[in-house]
Amino acid sequence: MKNIVVIGGGVGGTLTANYLASKLKPELRERKIKITLISATDKQLYEPGLLYLIFNKMEESEIIREIKYLLDPDINLVVDTATRVDTSNQVVETEKGSYPYDYLVIATGSKVAPEEIPGLKEGGHWFYNLEGARKLRDALAKFKGGKIVVGVMGVPHKCPVAPIEVSFMLHDFFKHLQMRDQVEILYTYPINKVFLMDSVAELVADLFDQKGIEYKTFFNPIEVDAKNKKIMTLEGEEEQYDLLIAIPPHKGSDLVINSGLADKGGWVPTDRFTLKVEGYDNVYAVGDATNLPVSKAGSVAHFEAEVIAENIAAEIKGLPPTARYYGKTMCFIETGFDEATYIWFDYETPPKPVMPSRFIHWTKIAYNRLYWLTARGIL
Ligand SMILES: Cc1cc2nc3c(=O)[nH]c(=O)nc-3n(C[C@H](O)[C@H](O)[C@H](O)COP(=O)(O)OP(=O)(O)OC[C@H]3O[C@@H](n4cnc5c(N)ncnc54)[C@H](O)[C@@H]3O)c2cc1C
Numbered sequence: 001m002k003n004i005v006v007i008g009g010g011v012g013g014t015l016t017a018n019y020l021a022s023k024l025k026p027e028l029r030e031r032k033i034k035i036t037l038i039s040a041t042d043k044q045l046y047e048p049g050l051l052y053l054i055f056n057k058m059e060e061s062e063i064i065r066e067i068k069y070l071l072d073p074d075i076n077l078v079v080d081t082a083t084r085v086d087t088s089n090q091v092v093e094t095e096k097g098s099y100p101y102d103y104l105v106i107a108t109g110s111k112v113a114p115e116e117i118p119g120l121k122e123g124g125h126w127f128y129n130l131e132g133a134r135k136l137r138d139a140l141a142k143f144k145g146g147k148i149v150v151g152v153m154g155v156p157h158k159c160p161v162a163p164i165e166v167s168f169m170l171h172d173f174f175k176h177l178q179m180r181d182q183v184e185i186l187y188t189y190p191i192n193k194v195f196l197m198d199s200v201a202e203l204v205a206d207l208f209d210q211k212g213i214e215y216k217t218f219f220n221p222i223e224v225d226a227k228n229k230k231i232m233t234l235e236g237e238e239e240q241y242d243l244l245i246a247i248p249p250h251k252g253s254d255l256v257i258n259s260g261l262a263d264k265g266g267w268v269p270t271d272r273f274t275l276k277v278e279g280y281d282n283v284y285a286v287g288d289a290t291n292l293p294v295s296k297a298g299s300v301a302h303f304e305a306e307v308i309a310e311n312i313a314a315e316i317k318g319l320p321p322t323a324r325y326y327g328k329t330m331c332f333i334e335t336g337f338d339e340a341t342y343i344w345f346d347y348e349t350p351p352k353p354v355m356p357s358r359f360i361h362w363t364k365i366a367y368n369r370l371y372w373l374t375a376r377g378i379l
Pocket of ligand 1: 047080
């Protein structure tokens with residue numbers, strides 16, 4: 001029997017496991033293969049929902065599901081933390097056991113590391129995990145006016161467009177509360193434009209101007225003075241704030257760092273086309289965990305999962321593994337509570353954002369509800 005082990009029960013891990021189960025149904029039923037998904041938690045969080053949760057537009061019950069209900073019933077779910085990958089003996093060790101593998105898929109994602117900026121934990125808010133989003137929701141509800149800084153504090157980070165979206169949504173949130181004239185919104189970004197990609201940067205800067213959202217570029221925070229509510233930057237600037245919404249630095253999972261499978265940031269060196277971990281023929285990486293020059297986005301994890309599942313299934317069936325990932329990425333960009341645009345791009349094709357519309361916004365809202373079908377591998 002061949003063992004396929006997937007580590008991580010987020011978008012990338014769940015989808016890879018479900019696609020594998022669907023492509024290898026006869027082999028699973030005849031016990032020629034076993035698919036095991038190891039997840040540190042028994043629940044999956046739909047992270048894009050956090051952007052709505054902070055404005056009370058989605059509830060926790062809508063954005064959290066038990067992983068066991070998302071997986072094909074023929075997948076063996078193990079709720080346990082993987083502690084080491086022993087690539088010499090092809091075994092994944094966990095806190096409670098060990099799991100041999102013939103094929104391994106690393107889907108351990110990324111996490112925020114606010115501790116990397118001194119003072120940020122004490123002085124800032126963020127919405128990039130559930131705990132942070134809950135606190136920010138409460139802080140926004142109590143906000144009496146003043147200056148809000150939306151500060152990107154390191155790249156790469158998950159969902160590159162989320163800081164832009166939250167700035168637009170803050171504008172509408174305070175407009176709706178009839179307080180917009182009492183709130184200053186300042187967006188900061190580390191490079192010389194408001195976004196990495198020119199076409200998006202141009203559109204966003206234009207919309208920021210129209211909505212009175214200020215922005216500063218070449219702004220790289222190195223410290224937060226929580227007591228005096230000040231951000232200090234590498235460029236020698238100081239910025240005062242009343243509420244800081246930070247996009248903290250991100251890093252990969254400790255598992256890949258401790259197993260010698262990742263670079264210093266915790267990103268797994270991965271072949272950009274085959275998605276094999278460099279130096280290994282039977283180990284793949286999917287989603288945020290990779291070091292690929294693509295967005296850390298659920299859509300990327302989704303498209304990559306298709307390629308990995310197709311190639312592993314082909315090898316098991318004795319067919320040539322010819323699927324390749326070409327950098328396909330798709331992102332909605334909310335430009336407020338009522339309108340959105342979207343971008344899609346790949347390694348060769350730059351994005352061309354369209355003018356924001358209500359239709360695109362409602363498509364995104366519909367996708368937020370339909371995501372749980374995607375996770376099951378149905379949509
Ligand atoms: C606020 C916000 C908004 C976003 N909006 C969008 C959007 O609109 N569109 C979009 O495409 N993307 C969006 N994203 C990004 C998207 O959520 C992530 O890119 C996606 O979740 C990555 O999937 P993943 O499977 O690689 O990692 P994750 O979903 O992070 O899953 C990794 C899993 O691995 C588990 N794990 C880690 N280490 C271990 C271990 N040692 N043992 C066992 N399990 C382990 C973790 O517990 C976790 O469950 C957003 C993210 C945020 C935070």
